[in-house]
Amino acid sequence: MVDLPDKRTAFMDWYLAVVEGARLTDKRYPVKGMNVWTPYGFLARRRLDTIMIREIEATGSVPLEFPTLIPETEFQKEAEHIKGFSTEVYWVTKGGSTPLDVPLLLRPTSETAMYPVFAIWIRSHKDLPLNVYQIVNTFRYETKTTRPFLRVREIHFFEEHTSQATEDLATERVASNLDAFARMARALCLPYAAVRRPDWDKFAGAHYSIALDIPIGEARTLQIGSIHHYRENFARPYEIRYEAPDGSQKYVHQTTFGLSERLLGAIVAVHGDAKGVAFPSSIAPYEVVVVPIPGKAGSGDTIAAAKAVAERLRARDRRVHVDPGDERPGAKYYRWELAGVPLRIEIGPRELERKEVSAADRLGKKASFPLDRLEAEVDRRLAQYDEALYAAANAQFRSAFAVALTVHDLAASKHVRVVPWCGSEECGHRVEEAIDGSLLGTPEGGLPLPLPKLEKCITCDASEGLRWALAGRPL
């Protein structure tokens, strides 16, 4: 057993120790920023995918998959987009030993792979809307320090691309994506802020971008997803047009919605504590671990009893792991707490004799209950555990923000700052200089905080066009 670094004062050391200790990833693969998905990490990722798929398909999106390689000629069609990605792209320039006529790149995202084909698929207003998504790996040559799940070079990526007949319908799609993400985040017990990025920080080629941000260790922020409205910005260079009912030719309006394995990093970062990871039951590789405790000879077969308990729970579609190994029980408890399993069930000779089980959830709540109430008690205790996890995450989320009304407040605060802003780029940059960070943008739909009346811009004192903005230091 090892002591974990302190989460509050040494967040990143804590994070790295926890993801490794829980065996979610193996970073010893010999390419920097490309980590191995271990079996335990893979199971968590697959749960995450299941939640994303459920919620996006509920909004009418359908899955597909495009190739990994994109020809340079297609990539270059949207000028802002290529400018935004030019330093991050991996190139394939040879087939065997033969130089390729047109160099290929590994997709950093798939606009430029999909849109030439959308231009073939979309002919008439009857072909719209086109709402499709894929979950694939994307590649970005990241130059900052890489961190498992948070900043990697091969990214497990969810991307929805939609084409709509009008700008208003594309705006409605953005709203529908925000609703879908709200449901995903609720399933993950994850509070977040949807923040409309300032123009100088929007996605390359977008009309506007809404980022999904969370506060994370030591007054930083983490972008865990984004939704973009492209208007006709890609449709024009890729010539994605349709024939309207009146016979005229029109460009489609497009949107995208992107999420990644960062969500898994966020779950570790938000819910984890001094003992390790704490998974919400929705994403836990195992919701329940059953630990048999051996007794004296003749005191009964606790391993067989543990397996019988697991079978009953699996029959109810619970994900259950039995740990009959030779380690002493204390070492097993430590290991499964580090790995974040929501509920542990113990069966020893005493439990066998009384026809009951002992249970402890990952937040430390303990109880014993009769074996004949097993299924109902497990349902109830997992639901209570998820609620407690969500309540704690919400309290942590609210306490991460502080209102700053003056430039002096800005520099002094150890929080994500909430500032009154006039909307000008110049004032935005002055805020960024004061905190050595970013003006993240304006929260959509407000913040769960008591805010004073808007009176004047934090830097220029203007009283016109005021809105609240978030400012912080992105991880």
Ligand SMILES: [Zn+2]
């Ligand atoms: Zn101002």
